[in-house]
Amino acid sequence: MVQKLKIAAAGLGRMGARHAINFLHRTPRAELVAAFTPDLKELAWAKITLEPHGVKLYTDYDEMIKQEGLQAVVIATATSVHAEEAIKAMHQGLHVLCEKPLSTSIPVCKQVLDEALKHPHLKVMCGFSRRFDESYRDAWDKMDRGLIGRPTIIRSQTCDKHDPSGFFVEYAAWSGGVFVDMSVHDIDLALWFLGDDIQVKSVSAYGVRAVQPELAKYNDYDNAMGIVEFWNGRVANFYCSRMMAHGQEDVTEIIGTEGKLTVNGNPQKNFVNHYGPQGVTREVPAHYYGRFEQAFVAEANDFAAACLDNTALPLKLRNAVKAVEIGALLQEALVQGVQIRLNEAGQRVAEASVSKL
Amino acid sequence: MVQKLKIAAAGLGRMGARHAINFLHRTPRAELVAAFTPDLKELAWAKITLEPHGVKLYTDYDEMIKQEGLQAVVIATATSVHAEEAIKAMHQGLHVLCEKPLSTSIPVCKQVLDEALKHPHLKVMCGFSRRFDESYRDAWDKMDRGLIGRPTIIRSQTCDKHDPSGFFVEYAAWSGGVFVDMSVHDIDLALWFLGDDIQVKSVSAYGVRAVQPELAKYNDYDNAMGIVEFWNGRVANFYCSRMMAHGQEDVTEIIGTEGKLTVNGNPQKNFVNHYGPQGVTREVPAHYYGRFEQAFVAEANDFAAACLDNTALPLKLRNAVKAVEIGALLQEALVQGVQIRLNEAGQRVAEASVSKL
Amino acid sequence: MVQKLKIAAAGLGRMGARHAINFLHRTPRAELVAAFTPDLKELAWAKITLEPHGVKLYTDYDEMIKQEGLQAVVIATATSVHAEEAIKAMHQGLHVLCEKPLSTSIPVCKQVLDEALKHPHLKVMCGFSRRFDESYRDAWDKMDRGLIGRPTIIRSQTCDKHDPSGFFVEYAAWSGGVFVDMSVHDIDLALWFLGDDIQVKSVSAYGVRAVQPELAKYNDYDNAMGIVEFWNGRVANFYCSRMMAHGQEDVTEIIGTEGKLTVNGNPQKNFVNHYGPQGVTREVPAHYYGRFEQAFVAEANDFAAACLDNTALPLKLRNAVKAVEIGALLQEALVQGVQIRLNEAGQRVAEASVSKL
């Protein structure tokens, strides 16, 4: 019989449930054998949806990761416990696929990274779904084949459909801020397309509270824009927003010396156009999962393959840390209203030296 | 434990292998338990790909369908044996999902239909994949909600990327002709969008042999166009081609009294655009599976659900017969160079009565 | 001083007024010196709009064309007098730009053509505006450069925004029918792209009265579709409609053995897209002039240049006749419900010989 990766799911909230289902039904080389949630509603869902397929359910994470034969865990609990759970899993000798971010705290991110370095035989990955998206992969291949010359500028945005319930106000209390929470995807794309050895030279950022003024209490914004200049003559321009009326719009442009690639330039839910008195209309996905569902499926499959075959993961854990670091710089530039400058060694350059002009 | 539909795959050619994989890995409520192929290469593939997952392999169809516990079969063998195998499966009390067409012979199609009527408890479906495509379903829902008034005209095409190997010349020997082989999908869409009770009033068709003159030996064409007028004041315009330089282009327009819906109006492989000296370019899927893969997955899942829950299938078997009938009328009009007219009872009106003008 | 073509405008209705303004203000090498209309409202408009620019106004066509120094006339009166006025103008030694069609009667069209043959020094052109459109010209050049191999199939449509006033019912009394009135543009494109020496082999056509049943009294339709097969292995598929909810949609596809060109595949009023809760919407031009205004300006300028420089016109008068002939064949096939067949000499083949099958 075929050998399958025995994996457990930690956290069965919105994203956790999707990971569980993907490993259960859409990852031929994996077998979901366990799931953990401290939430009773989620547990009830799991009893109906997962248990009949032979998935053992737990309300205690520590107990679950000791299940005999378990080889890996996918972590999609609250961000605040991602790091701790990842480290415990590594201690148990488990491969780890962790929802982004590892943590909103850079030192905590680094603890996970340090722990992973001690277990070189384990696959530890922080899931940046766009790396597994067919369109992004095709764009990367085209760039890699030289189609646009030397990639120089990246413009990338993560823009959510406006949720007027105000849910994201409270969420801002612990999300790390919009740049860490949302733009981290775009920053990861910058590392992927411009090279993960790029070093930040300067960061500026601006934001507005256009639809949710209460975000002020958490020093956060509903729209933010920032520019990151790198030391090798490359620039990234990011935009994140929670205010889109039309749906999810995640657009990326990679501009090279001899051409340009765009991904998602024309957001669309499907291939239908409606022609009526208003003109021609197409719909837009309401949420990121409407756009990236197949990328999450590919992520699960690629992770399983890397664990079983002991092959390289398509993205490095230290980049996940670097993406959060850059996100945090943007967030600081945004909140403090300053331009942050770093030398080539990555150290802060005193503002005073800048302002002597 | 969850009850799963035990299904067997007959035929492991290009499409058969896809069905087998879809039922094996992408249909949570089904379990692929058996597969049949008379072809040694396909068998070798199955030994590697299917057998390790517990799928029993057969080189004899009759033997396979007797496997204990088997509940259903998906048939993707050569068209010439579809009908016979479907009927045998029904005799064994198996649900049947048969690749289109049931047969290129209308009497044979009707035998399958007659047999199915004798087994009302069995689900027997001829797979028209577009019925399971999210975009077509969305378009249908929009039409059903009245968004375009009364649907009146459908224009639909099935256009393949040109395969210069000439493969399709020999294929034409037994394909039933381009309208039966290719446009049958579009005809099925006409039945779906205009109503499956529509009756043909008149048929005209024209073709050219632009890239493959050898098709003449089988009286077939590499491009064909036809118009079908129905008795209720509706019209369908079909186009099929094997000559596309750019890839697969299957476009459908449904034109109503108050609006229009298009599906696939702008064919695209993914969400990437390349801007270069040539302008702005996007790629197009090379084959129908590049466009409709998820529709085939949905088909497998919906079929499994209908079998297990004894719910209605999303498409009626008699429509599959009707689609072939209309395809055959188009093919006849094409080959004979005549306009074919039918009365409301579906009987041919003598050509002579037409030409008295 | 620069020599300018002294031109008169006959007819100041919707299109006539546009021609007058175009020759007055947007044709540097022409000078509008006279205008004729029998309509008092149009005359009042001309007194305000044309007369102050030195344009002499007439209520008698015969008188106008005798104006001293006059060199040309643009005819945009009622279709019924186009031919007579064109012939009179030629008798006066005037170049003629005549709105399409010359006549809805083929014998009358031929009279104009015969007359023109007697005046080889005069430029006589029937205005098919799409021949002067930058996009159609670009598509033609691309085809001519071999970009799509051998052009084989043309699909072309002229679809108007639905005018619920019912104006076009009475208009149908003398328009010659939808194929002559509307599709004549698309037929002309077929002659341009497939070669004006192509000979009709067979014609079929179908129509519906979906929004204006009263068209029955004039044997006309609000939607019609037809296929014309030519003797050199090429096919044209036409569609015309007066039912579009979204605006004017004139789309053309030229399909060759190695590629395809589309013109207007995505109708758009301008370069604005509105993203809102409905999705992404762009508007569509309400009328053909919204799409083709610059083509009419180019037509005026090209006509003036040909007259002044005695160079060839970009389209031949006999093609204007041929386009009406094909339109009339389509209309006959539509109204009589028959397939019309012609031999290579252009003679009707008896229907009986077709139906011997």
Next chain:
Amino acid sequence: MVQKLKIAAAGLGRMGARHAINFLHRTPRAELVAAFTPDLKELAWAKITLEPHGVKLYTDYDEMIKQEGLQAVVIATATSVHAEEAIKAMHQGLHVLCEKPLSTSIPVCKQVLDEALKHPHLKVMCGFSRRFDESYRDAWDKMDRGLIGRPTIIRSQTCDKHDPSGFFVEYAAWSGGVFVDMSVHDIDLALWFLGDDIQVKSVSAYGVRAVQPELAKYNDYDNAMGIVEFWNGRVANFYCSRMMAHGQEDVTEIIGTEGKLTVNGNPQKNFVNHYGPQGVTREVPAHYYGRFEQAFVAEANDFAAACLDNTALPLKLRNAVKAVEIGALLQEALVQGVQIRLNEAGQRVAEASVSKL
């Protein structure tokens, strides 16, 4: 006879020649009566092209503006003499349409503005062509009708096709820098869409020299990006580039609290798409005039109308100065590598106070 605005053209270079032709042939209410150029080649062109139409030619600007009956002048000479010529024209009582920018020096810009204030009966306009473009006007109207709620963010770019001749290196010596030369259009759009009373709060900018390193000698860049934060909670993000492989791409997005408008989101030369082995390709205009030609024609006509009817110009002269001021702030932030901050009175806030963090 109709009264026409008697206008002279100063400068007959690329843009000057276009203005001259537009006023000569495409502005019904204007009459080009004079033209000036110190350049012999341009003069030779004018003798052939303008003089035969009764346009008097001059090699001395001062002499030309004294021509009897002259009412207005369109200035398209070198930027360095725009201001002086505009002031001289006002002294002669002439209306002035001046190509952008008035000057790359803000004090000089202000001199023109001051002079114009002394001649309130004269129409003095600095031509920002996008204000006259049908699509931008439609977008503005849609915004003004409330279609996108409160406009909050504008993203706008001016991106030129790469000219490998290096012409723009020497041009950079006196262009004022990319933000003043190119982004000034986008800044003007920001003033138009966000309100011309907005006050700059903070400016950051970054650039690269990706294809033309020699720009370093003039402290300029071939790609630059900047963000301008305004005091009323609005933000603008600009991008300018001289590196596009595909052609001119001037895109603008106006993002509001309830929707978004885009202009030129999908750059296209015309309505042709070519389907071939590469996929589907459309071309892009090579230069801004390919996109904005009709806007320049509208500008000429609107200017003539405002002069003759003494109606308000569609854009205020002081905004032209303000746009250059903001462009200069961006250029300074770019070249100095600093974030510039202003208080609500428009005064610089000391950098030191920022860096106390």
